[in-house]
Amino acid sequence: MGDRTMLKGDQAVAAGVRSAQPDVVSAYPITPQTGIVETLSKMHADGQLDGEFLKVDSEFNAASSCIGASAAGARVFSATCSQGLKLMSEPLFTAAGMRLPVVMAVANRSLSAPISIWNDHTDAFAERDGGMIQFFAKDVQEAVDTVFVAYRVAEDPTISLPALVNLDGFILTHVKEPVDVPDEAAVSAYLPDREPFATLDPSDPTTMGGVGRPEHWTEARYAIQEAMLRSREVIADATEAFGDQFGREYGLEYDGMLETIGPADADLALVCLGSLSGTVEHVIADHPADVKLVRPRVIRPFPAEQLRDALAGVEAVSVMQKENSPGYQGSLASELKSALYGADTQPAVRSYVLGLAGRDVSHDDVEAVIEETADAADEGHPRRFLAEERWPQLKGDLLEMEVTQA
Amino acid sequence: MSSPPDPDAVLSYDDTLFTPGHRACAGCAPALAMRHLTEATGEHTVISMATGCMEVISSPFPESSWGVSWIHDVFANAAGVASGIEAAYRAFDRTAAEEFTDHDDVNFVVVAGDGATFDIGIRSLSGMMDRGHDILYVCYDNEAYMNTGIQRSSATPLGASTSTSPPGAESLGDDTSKKDMPAIAAAHGCSYVASASIGYPQDFKQKIERALEHDGPKYVQVQAPCMLGWEFDPAEAITVAQLAVETGLQPLFEVVDGELVDVMRIRDRKPVREYLDCQGRFDHLFESGEGEEVIEQLQEFVDDRADELGLDA
Numbered sequence: 001m002g003d004r005t006m007l008k009g010d011q012a013v014a015a016g017v018r019s020a021q022p023d024v025v026s027a028y029p030i031t032p033q034t035g036i037v038e039t040l041s042k043m044h045a046d047g048q049l050d051g052e053f054l055k056v057d058s059e060f061n062a063a064s065s066c067i068g069a070s071a072a073g074a075r076v077f078s079a080t081c082s083q084g085l086k087l088m089s090e091p092l093f094t095a096a097g098m099r100l101p102v103v104m105a106v107a108n109r110s111l112s113a114p115i116s117i118w119n120d121h122t123d124a125f126a127e128r129d130g131g132m133i134q135f136f137a138k139d140v141q142e143a144v145d146t147v148f149v150a151y152r153v154a155e156d157p158t159i160s161l162p163a164l165v166n167l168d169g170f171i172l173t174h175v176k177e178p179v180d181v182p183d184e185a186a187v188s189a190y191l192p193d194r195e196p197f198a199t200l201d202p203s204d205p206t207t208m209g210g211v212g213r214p215e216h217w218t219e220a221r222y223a224i225q226e227a228m229l230r231s232r233e234v235i236a237d238a239t240e241a242f243g244d245q246f247g248r249e250y251g252l253e254y255d256g257m258l259e260t261i262g263p264a265d266a267d268l269a270l271v272c273l274g275s276l277s278g279t280v281e282h283v284i285a286d287h288p289a290d291v292k293l294v295r296p297r298v299i300r301p302f303p304a305e306q307l308r309d310a311l312a313g314v315e316a317v318s319v320m321q322k323e324n325s326p327g328y329q330g331s332l333a334s335e336l337k338s339a340l341y342g343a344d345t346q347p348a349v350r351s352y353v354l355g356l357a358g359r360d361v362s363h364d365d366v367e368a369v370i371e372e373t374a375d376a377a378d379e380g381h382p383r384r385f386l387a388e389e390r391w392p393q394l395k396g397d398l399l400e401m402e403v404t405q406a
Numbered sequence: 407m408s409s410p411p412d413p414d415a416v417l418s419y420d421d422t423l424f425t426p427g428h429r430a431c432a433g434c435a436p437a438l439a440m441r442h443l444t445e446a447t448g449e450h451t452v453i454s455m456a457t458g459c460m461e462v463i464s465s466p467f468p469e470s471s472w473g474v475s476w477i478h479d480v481f482a483n484a485a486g487v488a489s490g491i492e493a494a495y496r497a498f499d500r501t502a503a504e505e506f507t508d509h510d511d512v513n514f515v516v517v518a519g520d521g522a523t524f525d526i527g528i529r530s531l532s533g534m535m536d537r538g539h540d541i542l543y544v545c546y547d548n549e550a551y552m553n554t555g556i557q558r559s560s561a562t563p564l565g566a567s568t569s570t571s572p573p574g575a576e577s578l579g580d581d582t583s584k585k586d587m588p589a590i591a592a593a594h595g596c597s598y599v600a601s602a603s604i605g606y607p608q609d610f611k612q613k614i615e616r617a618l619e620h621d622g623p624k625y626v627q628v629q630a631p632c633m634l635g636w637e638f639d640p641a642e643a644i645t646v647a648q649l650a651v652e653t654g655l656q657p658l659f660e661v662v663d664g665e666l667v668d669v670m671r672i673r674d675r676k677p678v679r680e681y682l683d684c685q686g687r688f689d690h691l692f693e694s695g696e697g698e699e700v701i702e703q704l705q706e707f708v709d710d711r712a713d714e715l716g717l718d719a
Contacts, residue, residue: 057533068490210465
C-alpha cells in the first residue's frame with residue numbers, strides 16, 4: 001500500500017494508471033484532461049511506464065488504437081473529455097459491440113457551442129447509450145480507486161465492455177488533494193491478468209467485427225444489455241474486494257452503485273453526481289432540514305434498484321444535474337423518475353439544471369434547492385413536477401441577447 | 407527497370423487464406439486482390455480492414471472468408487486500429503506475454519478501399535505513417551464508393567460518371583483529378599511505396615512481399631476495377647485493368663526511401679481514349695466537344711506524367 005501524498009487529480013489518475021500496468025496507452029491531449037496524458041508521457045519518457053505509449057493524431061485514433069490493442073489482448077488506457085469524447089464516440093460504440101474492454105478517464109467538460117473548457121456532464125451523458133460502463137468519482141482518491149475497479153469490471157471475461165471513469169474537469173483534475181495511490185504490487189494482487197475471450201493471434205485466426213445482418217444484430221445488442229445488467233454484480237464484488245484490500249469503501253451498502261450521506265430516514269433527498277456531492281455533503285452536514293445526499297457512483301448500468309431503496313420513504317427529492325437533454329429534461333432526473341415508476345413510495349421529484357460549463361454551484365444554491373424540496377414535501381402531490389425543470393442559475397439579462405428568442 | 411511480367415502466368419490456388427464463397431459480384435477485381443494479397447502475406451498476418459466492399463462481402467456473421475486473423479472496426483479508422491494491434495504486440499514482446507506470437511513474426515496489414523484511404527481514413531493513415539508503425543497499408547482502388555452504390559471519392563478520375571458526379575447539362579462527370587495518394591504516402595517517409603494493378607497479379611504479389619521486407623510503414627495501392635461501377639462485362643476485369651496500365655493512366659512503380667526505384671515501362675503506350683471507351687462510366691465524354699476536351703486533358707496529364715516517370719520503353 002502506498003503513502004498519502006499531495007497530488008493533483010490528473011497526476012494521481014496517471015499514477016494509478018501506471019500501477020495498473022497497461023500494455024498500451026493511447027491518448028490525445030485535450031483540456032482539462034491534458035495533465036493525465038502529459039503525466040503518462042513523462043512517466044513513459046522516464047522509463048517508469050512499461051507499456052507502449054502512442055502519441056496519436058486525434059481522439060478518434062486514440063480510441064481506435066485502444067480498440068485494436070484490446071482486440072490483440074492488451075490492457076489499454078486512454079483519457080479524454082468533451083469534444084474529444086465525441087470524436088471517440090463512433091469507435092467507442094464498436095468497442096462495446098465487439099465486447100472489447102477499454103478503460104478511460106473522462107475529465108468531464110461541456111460540449112460546444114459556445115466553446116467552453118469548463119466542467120459539466122454533457123459529454124458523459126452524450127455517450128450514455130453506447131454500451132460503456134460509466135463511473136462518476138466524487139474526489140481525487142475515488143477517481144484513482146475507480147480506475148482499478150473499472151479495470152476489474154471491464155476486463156472480467158463475463159463482462160468485457162469499455163468503461164469510463166468520469167471525474168469533474170478542473171474541479172478534480174486540477175485540485176491537489178492528499179491521495180493514496182496503490183503501488184504496482186498491490187494493484188497486481190487486486191487486478192487479475194486479462195483473459196480475453198479471443199485475440200488476433202495469427203496462430204489461431206479469428207474474425208472480429210464482421211457484418212451483422214437482421215438475423216443476428218438484435219442478439220448482439222441484447223448481449224451488451226445482458227452484460228451491462230450482469231456487471232452490477234461484478235461491480236459489487238469488485239468494490240467490496242477493493243474495500244477489503246485497501247480499506248477504502250464506496251457505497252457497499254448499495255453494492256457499490258451509490259452512496260448515501262445523512263440520516264437514513266430523511267424526509268428529503270438530493271441526488272447528484274461527482275464533485276458536486278462534496279458541496280452538498282458540506283451543506284447538509286449542519287442543515288436544519290431533514291435531508292440526505294444520494295450519490296450514484298455509476299450511471300451505466302443504472303442503479304435503479306439502489307435508488308428505489310435509498311429513496312424509499314423520502315417525501316421529496318431534487319436532482320441537481322450538470323446536463324440537460326434539450327427538448328425534455330436532465331437525463332439523470334428523467335432516469336430517476338423512470339426508476340421510481342411503480343415503486344412502493346413515490347416522492348415528488350424535482351429537476352434542477354445547474355453548474356453548466358463551470359458555473360459554480362455555491363452553498364447558497366444548494367440551500368435554495370433544499371428549501372424548495374422541503375416546500376414540495378409539504379405541499380404533497382408528487383406528480384405535479386413530472387414535466388417541470390428549473391434552471392436556478394439562469395441570467396435573464398444575458399438571455400435578452402439571444403437572437404433566436406421569440 | 408523491370409520488364410512487364412507475363413499477365414497469363416498461372417497462379418497457385420494452394421493457399422486459401424481468402425476463401426471462395428464470399429458475396430462479391432462476378433468479375434470482382436478487388437476480391438481477386440484479397441486473394442493475391444493473402445497469398446503473398448501468408449498466414450502469419452493480422453489484417454485490419456476498413457468498412458467497404460471487401461469487408462461486407464467477406465464477413466457476414468456467422469461466415470468469414472478470412473483464414474488469417476482479421477478485424478473490422480469502422481470506415482475511417484483501419485490504420486488506427488492496426489496501430490493499436492502492432493503496439494500491443496510490441497508490448498507483449500517486452501513483457502514476455504507467454505502464448506503470443508513474436509512481433510517480428512507477424513505481418514500487420516491494413517486493407518482499405520479508396521474512400522477509406524483517400525478520403526475519410528486519411529487522418530488515421532497519416533497518423534500511422536507519422537508514428538512509424540511497422541504496418542503494410544494496402545489500398546484497393548476501384549475509384550469510387552462502390553460499396554454504397556458508386557458515389558465519387560477523391561480517387562475518382564476526372565470525367566468519370568458516378569451517382570454523385572453524374573454528367574448533365576452543366577456537368578461532364580467528376581470535375582477533379584485523382585488525388586495522388588502514393589506521393590502523399592512517400593512524403594510521409596514510408597520506406598516502401600508502390601502502385602500495382604490487378605491486371606498484373608504476379609507484380610502485385612511481389613510488391614507485397616517486397617514491402618513486407620521493409621520495417622516501418624509501407625503503402626501499396628492496387629488498382630482493382632469494379633465491373634458494376636465502371637460498367638464493363640464481368641469477364642473483362644483483367645483486360646480493363648491492363649488497359650489502364652497500357653495507356654499510362656495507372657503507372658506501376660516502386661518508391662523506396664523516397665527514391666523512385668522502378669517503373670514498369672510501357673512499349674507502344676496506347677491512347678487513353680482506348681481505355682475510356684471500354685467502360686460505361688466515360689461514355690458521355692465521347693458525345694460532345696467538351697467531352698472530347700476532357701479526354702484531351704486526360705491524355706495531356708498522362709503524357710506529362712509519362713515523361714516524369716520515364717514510363718515509355
